[in-house]
Amino acid sequence: MESNTGTQAQKEPAKRDAFTELLSPKPKQAKHASSNPSTTATQTKNTFGFRDALGAYITKPESYPSNVVVSYTDDFVVIHDLFPKSTLHLLLLPRDPVKSRLHPIEALEDAEFLKRVKQEANRLRTLAAGELRRKYGKYSAQDKERQEAMNTDPPPETLPEGRNWEQDIMCGIHAHPSMNHLHVHVISVDRYSDRLKHRKHYNSFSTPFFIDINDFPLAQDDPRRHPDRQGYLRRDFICWRCGQDFKNHFTELKKHLEQEFDEWKRL
Numbered sequence: 001m002e003s004n005t006g007t008q009a010q011k012e013p014a015k016r017d018a019f020t021e022l023l024s025p026k027p028k029q030a031k032h033a034s035s036n037p038s039t040t041a042t043q044t045k046n047t048f049g050f051r052d053a054l055g056a057y058i059t060k061p062e063s064y065p066s067n068v069v070v071s072y073t074d075d076f077v078v079i080h081d082l083f084p085k086s087t088l089h090l091l092l093l094p095r096d097p098v099k100s101r102l103h104p105i106e107a108l109e110d111a112e113f114l115k116r117v118k119q120e121a122n123r124l125r126t127l128a129a130g131e132l133r134r135k136y137g138k139y140s141a142q143d144k145e146r147q148e149a150m151n152t153d154p155p156p157e158t159l160p161e162g163r164n165w166e167q168d169i170m171c172g173i174h175a176h177p178s179m180n181h182l183h184v185h186v187i188s189v190d191r192y193s194d195r196l197k198h199r200k201h202y203n204s205f206s207t208p209f210f211i212d213i214n215d216f217p218l219a220q221d222d223p224r225r226h227p228d229r230q231g232y233l234r235r236d237f238i239c240w241r242c243g244q245d246f247k248n249h250f251t252e253l254k255k256h257l258e259q260e261f262d263e264w265k266r267l
Helices: 006-011 018-022 037-048 055-059 111-139 144-150 199-206 250-265
Strands: 069-072 076-080 089-094 169-174 184-188 210-212
Touching: 055 076, 089 111, 111 144, 111 169, 111 184, 199 210, 199 250
Parallel strands: none
Antiparallel strands: 069 076, 076 089, 089 184, 169 184, 169 210
């Protein structure tokens, strides 16, 4: 596969208009093997092996349904994380065959490549924020005026700005990725998911183990280059929102996260 320049990626339209699908309610469909994310994950794992499983989406994104692959161009693929750690969790996969196999900290030292990844991640952040508004805007006090304006007939030409949902989207990488292919997480801040099951799941998104894409390139002496040495994943559980320390009590943290989620969406 040949990599394309960022300019080509901007000029060429996506081969599937699935970003629109992301922002639209999904119709209910009968379950079948080809569109079941769990089945897809098993098939991919069997074909590529667990650590290389993302390679299947990079190689043939067109072969997956829209509830798995959100969109793709010659340069990037966007997928739903099949084991989401928040209520919205996407992965941005660069298709450059060289950069894709490098550790993200190394790959993102290339200034031109970093520029393209940042542009795509920030674009996806905006779209993901729109999805949060679609899902939770009706509950949000900050979005109340905007929601009311949208429901008027006819709606005003200019809507109230409403809640800044983009600030509730994190874009970044893990300092020590569990998967071999370079991927950028685009994830809502809530950490509310039945797939969030243990210390590593939580701390990988709630400590400096998660590196914001806009922090790159990292300085050579940045401690996040040595996540094991820093012990990020072994830290106590600290609530992402209120800062309460739950020590090693994961069950208590999970109950608390449900409360925080309910309050967060109502802001």
